[in-house]
Amino acid sequence: xxxxxxxxxxxxxxxxxxxxxxxKNSTEHQCMREFVERQLPAVIASxxxxxxxxxxxxVGGGAGxxxxxxxxxxxxxxxxxxxxxxxxxxxxxxxSKYKERVAETSNLENVKFTxxxxxxxxxxxxxxxxxxxxxxxxxxxxxxxxxVKDIPATIRYxxxxxxxxxxxxxxxxxxxxxWETLWKKYGSSFPLDDLCSYVSSxxxxxxxxxxxxxxxxxxxxxxMDITSCFIEGNKDGELLLDxxxxxxx
Numbered sequence: 001x002x003x004x005x006x007x008x009x010x011x012x013x014x015x016x017x018x019x020x021x022x023x024k025n026s027t028e029h030q031c032m033r034e035f036v037e038r039q040l041p042a043v044i045a046s047x048x049x050x051x052x053x054x055x056x057x058x059v060g061g062g063a064g065x066x067x068x069x070x071x072x073x074x075x076x077x078x079x080x081x082x083x084x085x086x087x088x089x090x091x092x093x094x095x096s097k098y099k100e101r102v103a104e105t106s107n108l109e110n111v112k113f114t115x116x117x118x119x120x121x122x123x124x125x126x127x128x129x130x131x132x133x134x135x136x137x138x139x140x141x142x143x144x145x146x147x148v149k150d151i152p153a154t155i156r157y158x159x160x161x162x163x164x165x166x167x168x169x170x171x172x173x174x175x176x177x178x179w180e181t182l183w184k185k186y187g188s189s190f191p192l193d194d195l196c197s198y199v200s201s202x203x204x205x206x207x208x209x210x211x212x213x214x215x216x217x218x219x220x221x222x223x224m225d226i227t228s229c230f231i232e233g234n235k236d237g238e239l240l241l242d243x244x245x246x247x248x249x
Contacts, residue, residue: 018243026224048078057136060144061087064098140169
């Protein structure tokens with residue numbers, strides 16, 4: 001009898017290994033970098049107007065690669081302004097790599113980093129327990145809403161923390177992607193339990209519409225080479241398939 005499949009998130013080391021292989025085999029970060037270069041400046045154009053300090057919250061900041069690109073655009077738009085960059089990230093390994101990246105990056109003198117080793121839900125619970133509701137000028141949630149239990153409530157909570165001119169950026173798999181096709185067809189077979197859920201930009205659009213929130217939609221074209229998934233016994237293929245299905249095989 002075959003052993004039951006378990007969620008990839010039950011094995012953090014394998015998850016990180018498969019995630020890094022996914023980045024190597026896809027244009028995921030490349031398309032995000034293009035978005036940050038070309039379109040983000042218009043998004044953040046007014047968030048810091050008249051402010052001597054800009055407060056940024058990165059929810060699920062990972063190893064910081066995209067975060068530092070975002071910060072470079074904020075520095076270019078608001079030169080000399082102090083930036084407080086708080087990061088919510090549950091993985092100690094990812095935080096360690098983030099700190100290494102910061103140490104190797106120049107021109108961050110006006111940026112103060114604070115890392116919170118916790119999930120978005122744990123952060124919200126802690127803030128509520130401490131009766132704190134710090135406001136932010138820019139909050140970004142990049143590829144992390146798959147890992148929260150209540151997606152609408154999470155969006156509502158972080159949206160409630162925005163300052164008057166602030167923006168919330170959500171990046172998520174497209175509702176017209178191959179990923180969407182895979183999960184709609186086979187998702188019921190995957191061991192998601194409460195560690196991970198499949199959600200796409202189409203779902204987020206419905207959530208924002210029902211909440212009456214204004215938003216702007218951007219499509220970021222991205223591709224992934226899955227050839228190795230079809231080579232029997234190929235270790236990279238097995239890891240990629242694990243990441244695609246969020247399953248430990």
